[in-house]
Amino acid sequence: MTELDSNTEKLIFRAARKIFTMKGYDGARMQEIADEAGINKALLHYYFRSKDKLFEGVFRDVFRTFFPGIKSILVTDRPIDEKIKLLVNQYLDILSGNPDVAxxxxxxxxxxxxxxxxxxxxxxxxxREIRQMIQTEVEKGAIRPVRMEHLIANLISMTVFPFISKPVLMSLTGMDEPQFAQFIEERRKIIPEIIIQSIKPTA
Amino acid sequence: MTELDSNTEKLIFRAARKIFTMKGYDGARMQEIADEAGINKALLHYYFRSKDKLFEGVFRDVFRTFFPGIKSILVTDRPIDEKIKLLVNQYLDILSGNPDVAxxxxxxxxxxxxxxxxxxxxxxxxxREIRQMIQTEVEKGAIRPVRMEHLIANLISMTVFPFISKPVLMSLTGMDEPQFAQFIEERRKIIPEIIIQSIKPTA
DNA sequence: GTCTATAAACAGATAGAC
DNA sequence: GTCTATCTGTTTATAGAC
Structure with missing residues (x-):
């Protein structure tokens, strides 16, 4: 979407984003998107031709929301501890504001x-960039040699998965909605602690 | 399903489980399930009345696969380290054999x-049982006081999420299929280490 | 650009023969 | 029990008036 696109187009796109993220491609109905946008079903096809094309646009948009400036954080020369904290916090911000996207x-x-x-x-x-960065940190003695795959997996897992498993987690632990929000806030500290602990040079 | 159910019924059920776990409820088609089972569409309704009923049965079944004897592991009086290792390994076994269920x-x-x-x-x-168990361990001085919510979240996240994010993880790190399998094997050691480290009394 | 009406294809479910 | 044929409702997509 360029900035010159019409208001209606934006309206439709926003509605589509909402319905698609809530119900998925297969579960979403063009009629429901039209209703959400407050316009007619035929207009969806006028602006986006088909359900597929509309979805494609939405997916690209959500995808960019979800993978933010990872690179811009990682390639700076902040200390690695700080990079990790920034990454976790940035993700938790995004996910708190868009609990459905993950x-x-x-x-x-x-x-x-x-x-x-x-x-x-x-x-x-x-x-390669990440491997290089880890290599550099290892040589500095800042961290011990760890496999990038696990570092990334652990970081993303602990940050993202609670949102995906939210209903199970709430039911399993007996949390209600405000308690879950509080729980997420606590993770801003907890996750970096655990990750940093896991890569610190063994004492 | 009881043990007296017909062969055809089992055949249908297995096919349904496969298609539903692959495509989800909304994405699955009764025709496709019938094809997979090698029988006619009408037979699905003869045995299971509706798509809904069939799905309900499949979901229950998959659900039980996915949440195995958690309790039976947690309520024993093994040392907590061992409980964690068992839990992680049991989950990784299940997920390796059923990569789609998560x-x-x-x-x-x-x-x-x-x-x-x-x-x-x-x-x-x-x-309450888990909280009680943690409380007991804390009193024994075996672990430091940790919030159950985070302990559970971290454990499940690091174990389960890699399967859900498999395509992203593979693309992001450049792993191929055998490397991913190897990666999962390594996590049998890595996850318990990190979890145990995170609850050990501070030295 | 926006609408109503409708086409065209699909998907779940049933009837009825065997 | 298993099949073919068909009904019924739904869903995407288009035609055409305004």
Whole structure:
């Protein structure tokens, strides 16, 4: 979408984003999107041709929301501890404001992994760059040699997964909605602590 | 399903489980399930009345697969370190053999959180029991006081999430399929180490 | 650009023969 | 029990008036 697009187009797009993230591609209905936008079903096709095209646009948009400036954080020369804290906090901010996007993204990628190829370019965080960064930190003696795969997996897992498993987690632990919000706030401290602990040089 | 159910019924059920876990409720087609089972569409309705009923049965079944004997591990009086190792390994076993179930379960629960109520009984791991267990360990001086919510969240996150984010993780790190399997094997050691480190009394 | 009406294809469910 | 044929409602998409 360019900035010159009409108001109606934006209206439709916003409605589509809401319905698609809530229900997924298969569960969403064009009629429901039209209702949400307060316009007619035929207009959806006038602006976006098909459900597929509309979804494609929404997915790209959500994808960019979800993978923010990872690179811009990682390539700076802040101390690694600070990078980790920034990354966790940035993700928790995004997810708190958009609690549905994580479930949406990973579901749609599972249904259609090729989607990744079409969007990954937007975020490309080159594996070699991260390996290089870790290598540098190891040589500085700031951290011990760790496999990048696990570091990334642990970081993303602990940050993102609570949102995906929210209903189970709430039921399992007996948390209510405000307690869950509080729980997420606590994780801003807890996750970096654990991650940093896991890469510190063994004493 | 009782043990007296017909062969055809089992055949249908297995096919339904496969298709539903792959495509989700909304994405699955009765025709596709019939094809997978090698029988006719009408037979699905003969045995299971409706798509809804069939799905309900499948969901219960997958749910039980996914939440195994958590309780039976937690209520024993093994040392807590060992409980954690057992839990992680049991989950990784299940998930390695059924890579689709995690994504399936959490997607369907997000679409329809009430489903949890109907199935949670099967696994009921009472929050009070876990809190009690943690309390006991703290009093023994075996661990420091930690909030159960975070302990559970961290444990499940690091174990389950890599399967849900598999395509992203592989793309982000450049792993191929065998490397991913190897990566999961390594996590059998890594996850318990990190979890145990995070609850050890501060030295 | 926006609407109503409708086409065209699909998907779940049932009837009825065997 | 299993099949073919078909009904019924739904859903995406288009035609055409305004």
């Amino acid at each position: 479930g949406f993204i990973f579901h749609e990628l599972r249904m259609n992994p090729q989607r990744l190829a079409g969007n990954i370019r937007d975020i490309v965080i080159d594996a | 994504g399936f379960i959490f997607h369907e629960l997000r679409m329809n959180p009430q489903r949890l109520a109907g199935n949670i009984r099967d696994i009921v791991i009472d929050a």
